[in-house]
Each structure stands twice: as structure tokens, then as C-alpha cells.
Amino acid sequence: MPELPEVETIARGLAPSLVGRTVRAVRVYERRLREPIARDFARALRGRTITGLARAGKTHVASLDDDRRWLVHLGMTGRLTLQDGHGPHRPHDHVVVGFDDGRRLVYNDVRRFGRMLIVPAGALTATLGPGLEPLAPELGAAALAARARGRRLPVKAFLMDQRCLAGIGNIYANEILFHAGVRPRRHAGRLRAREWSRIATSMRAVLEEAIDCGGSTISDYRDGFERFGSYQARHRVYARAGEPCHACGERIRTLAVGGRSTFYCPRCQR
DNA sequence: CGCACCCCCTGCCGGC
DNA sequence: TGCCGGCAGGGGGTGC
Numbered sequence: 001m002p003e004l005p006e007v008e009t010i011a012r013g014l015a016p017s018l019v020g021r022t023v024r025a026v027r028v029y030e031r032r033l034r035e036p037i038a039r040d041f042a043r044a045l046r047g048r049t050i051t052g053l054a055r056a057g058k059t060h061v062a063s064l065d066d067d068r069r070w071l072v073h074l075g076m077t078g079r080l081t082l083q084d085g086h087g088p089h090r091p092h093d094h095v096v097v098g099f100d101d102g103r104r105l106v107y108n109d110v111r112r113f114g115r116m117l118i119v120p121a122g123a124l125t126a127t128l129g130p131g132l133e134p135l136a137p138e139l140g141a142a143a144l145a146a147r148a149r150g151r152r153l154p155v156k157a158f159l160m161d162q163r164c165l166a167g168i169g170n171i172y173a174n175e176i177l178f179h180a181g182v183r184p185r186r187h188a189g190r191l192r193a194r195e196w197s198r199i200a201t202s203m204r205a206v207l208e209e210a211i212d213c214g215g216s217t218i219s220d221y222r223d224g225f226e227r228f229g230s231y232q233a234r235h236r237v238y239a240r241a242g243e244p245c246h247a248c249g250e251r252i253r254t255l256a257v258g259g260r261s262t263f264y265c266p267r268c269q270r
Numbered sequence: 271c272g273c274a275c276c277c278c279c280t281g282c283c284g285g286c
Numbered sequence: 287t288g289c290c291g292g293c294a295g296g297g298g299g300t301g302c
Contacts, residue, residue: 003295034278034297058296076295077280092280111279113296153273162297169295218295219282259275261293276300283293 002074004134004167005210006221006229007055010080014224015053017082018062018105022049025098029089033112034075037095044118045070045097056128057166059115067121071128075113077220081106110220131166134203139165141196148188148196155191155199156184157258168203170260171216171238176202178237183269184262185255209234237263 002010026042038044045064052063060080062070072080082105089096095107095116107116119127132139132147147164148155159165159173168176177184179202182195191199215221215229218239222228236246241254245265255262 006295073296075279075297078296109279110281111294111296113279115297151272157273160296171295216295221295258273272302274300274302277298278296281294284291286288286290 002078002215002221003058003169003172004055004207005172005213005231006215006223007058007060007074007167008211009215009229010224011053011055011060014080014082014105017103017224018050018053018099020049020051021099021101021103023047023097024100025096027096027098028094029096030094030112033094033109033114033116034073035115035117037116038118041116041118044068055167056124057131057133057162058169059128061124063121064118068118069121069124070118071116072107073115075109075111075115077111078107078109078114079220079222079226080224081108081222081226082224129163129166131162131164134165134167134207139200141193141200144200145191145193145196148191151189152187154185154257155182155188156260156262158188159199159203160258160260167207171218171235172206172210174238174263175210175236176206178263178265178269179206181269183266184257184264237265239263 023045026045028037028042031037049065050062051065054061060072064070082103084103092110093106093108097105148158156173159168180198210231213231216231217228237252240252243252248267250265250267252263253266
């Protein structure tokens with residue numbers, strides 16, 4: 001589910017409600033996620049005050065008052081929602097964190113591809129990996145071209161490689177490449193400077209517009225208050241195989257790149 | 271060494 | 287109607 005715009009939407013939405021709150025209760029109903037939730041997770045979180053909430057790549061990063069960081073990755077189907085009072089325990093609610101204002105943050109994940117752990121602040125970079133922030137001001141065409149130099153993998157796989165860029169997933173890789181007019185199977189190392197310029201511009205434009213829309217709701221995604229995103233209505237290629245291109249009328253084509261469904265307009269993208 | 275492939279898990283949808 | 291295969295926003299390990 002959640003790529004950079006969805007994670008950003010959730011983090012921005014929840015931050016005003018969570019920052020300054022102190023954790024009163026932690027319940028772990030299911031610790032078997034992509035990696036098991038640590039045995040001492042609840043003990044480490046209980047009593048801590050949240051001092052910040054941000055996004056790094058596709059990961060939520062909550063700062064704690066003991067100089068540690070609480071990391072939450074939502075995988076494909078994870079949800080992080082703030083709820084009032086004591087609603088019913090729903091299927092796939094794996095972790096429930098109660099705060100001093102009576103509200104609770106619920107981590108729900110049907111497929112359990114998510115990740116939840118607490119690390120010292122100093123271990124943050126090592127835990128999250130070296131991927132660059134796509135929206136960082138310094139990440140322009142030159143930085144992208146430098147990272148792609150010599151690499152033969154398809155440019156779409158390059159954009160989705162989290163060790164290179166952190167935050168772009170399947171939906172937005174497709175949409176960015178349509179916006180930039182570049183075919184997804186082009187070798188990353190063979191793109192021209194002007195193509196990297198367009199990709200750099202498109203990356204920022206697509207991700208920022210998607211954030212403004214509260215992300216894309218395909219099926220599972222909801223924000224921190226269970227609201228839908230609306231960017232799916234602006235998708236130009238994703239999941240539109242066989243439908244007419246909004247720009248030229250050509251039928252959108254589909255293929256697999258690195259095992260992931262890929263969509264493009266054969267006329268608009270070269 | 272870079273990359274394609276398969277797997278993790280559950281749910282849903284379409285076809286037979 | 288019911289079963290089965292395929293597919294889904296992510297990521298990591300393996301092996302070529």
C-alpha cells in the first residue's frame with residue numbers, strides 16, 4: 001500500500017495528535033511480522049513520550065524522549081490509525097498503543113509484511129539504509145544520473161530500488177515515468193541528461209501532488225484517521241491497461257519489470 | 271556482482 | 287455455487 005505520499009500523509013496527519021503524548025499501555029497481539037516484533041518492544045515503549053513524528057522513505061519515524069526512534073513500516077497492507085476510546089478489537093489489529101489522552105494508535109496489517117522496532121537514534125541510518133529522499137532539494141538530475149551511471153537495470157526498477165531512492169513504489173514509479181515521457185524498460189545507465197532532468201522534475205511534481213491529495217487509495221490504504229486518499233483519480237497509467245491515454249488516446253500497455261506490473265503509454269513515453 | 275526470480279501472507283476476483 | 291489460479295501498494299534472500 002503505502003508509498004512515500006501515503007506515509008507522508010499519515011505522518012503529517014498524526015503528528016499534531018501524537019507529539020507530546022506519553023505511552024501508557026502497549027498491547028502486542030501478533031509479533032510475527034516480516035521480522036518478529038522484539039520481546040522487549042512493549043517494555044521499551046511504555047512510559048515514553050513522543051517528541052516527533054516524521055517520514056524516512058516509506059518508514060514512519062517517531063522520536064522518543066529517551067533518544068531512541070520507534071520505526072513503523074506498513075508493508076503492502078498496513079494501517080496506522082488513531083482511534084478514540086475502546087472500540088472493538090478488529091481482525092489483524094496486531095499492536096495497540098494507548099496514550100495519556102485516552103486515545104490509541106492501532107497498527108493493523110492483513111498480510112503482516114510490515115515492520116515495527118525501536119532503535120537508538122544513532123542506529124537510524126544503518127537501520128533505514130542509504131536510500132536518498134526523493135524530495136530532498138539537492139536530489140536533482142545530476143544526483144540521479146550519478147547513481148544510475150553504469151547500471152543496466154530498467155529505469156523503473158532503478159526508481160524503486162530503496163537502497164538508491166527511498167520511498168518510490170510501484171504506483172509512483174509508473175506515474176513518474178509517464179509524466180517524464182520515459183519508457184519503464186529503458187536502461188537506467190543509458191538515459192540522457194535531459195531525460196534525467198525530466199524525471200527529476202516529474203518525481204517532485206507527482207509526489208507533491210499525490211501528497212496534496214492525501215495519497216492513493218487502491219483498496220486498503222487509509223490515512224491516520226481512516227480517511228481515503230484521492231490521487232487514484234489522477235493516475236494516468238497505473239492499473240489502466242487497455243484504457244486510452246489521457247494525453248494522446250493510445251491504449252495504455254502493461255508488462256512486467258522486475259516482477260512488478262508496469263503500465264505505460266507507447267506513444268507518450270519513449 | 272547485478273539482477274531476475276521466488277518467497278513471505280491474506281484476501282479478492284475472475285474463470286471454469 | 288465452489289474451487290483454483292493469479293494478482294495486490296513491499297522487501298529480502300538466493301542463485302545464476
